[in-house]
Amino acid sequence: MRAFSKLKHHIFNAFREIFIYNHNSLLFRAKLFALLVGVDNEEHDNDYYINLRSTAIKIYNDEDRADLLVLTTKEIVRKIRKSNEFNIDKLIESVVQELKEIPRYAKKIDKESLSSLLEVADDEETKIYQNRIIEFLDNLKAETYAKHNLTD
Template identity: 75%
Template sequence: MRSYSKLKHYILSAFREIFIYHHNSLFFRAKLFALLIVVDDEEYADYYINLRSAALKIYEDPDRAELLVLTTKELVQKVKKSNELNADKLIESIVQELKDIPRYAKKIDKEILTSLLEVTHNEEVKVYQERIVEFLDNLKTEIYAKYNLSD
């Protein structure tokens, strides 16, 4: 049964745009989490445990939460394997998406993003991650002000 569930998630992940409701929104959230994970060169397994907990807080549906985890893993792997995608490109992509779709600013949740940092062992990396979260939170505030959005 467990292998069926994994297979189902990988198929949905591969055909995300076709089968998943609001796949762009999920992908945006995955970028936020991937950004925090890729700046640390340590083992990512602990991050994914915290990410799974965060995803279940965001989505009550365990399948959708697992898709967020899988999508984040895909992005992290892509960054680690590719010279074309890195943390700076992820930031650029996030900023551009917020300009194109300002309502995505509501998806930046400082508390949930910060919960991911509990597993960071390197203090320098943790400070960097905290600054990224602050940057994202400030960006959210700017978008809210510019487009008169509210929670």
């Protein structure tokens, strides 16, 4: 049964634009988490994804959607690590651009949810980098809220 569930999630992930309600919203949130996972080395990935799944279940209250967030995040992290053209800086540019185009996505920047991944890294430099990314995103959220008169 678990194999069928995995297959279903991979199919949905491949065709998320067609099958998944608010796929762009999920993709944006996955980018946020990928920023934190992508700056650490691959040996911790499994721990990040276990942690992310429990955080995603709290966010969505839906295991299928949580699994799709984890799969989408994995896809983005894999792209960051394997591509010469797509890296953390490009991902940050993408997040900033999406917030300019769709300011309501700023509500998806949740410092508490993002911070749940900080306990995974064991390297102090990685933790500092991740904290700075979260601070940057939190400031970006505040700027977007102020510029567009958004409220929680």
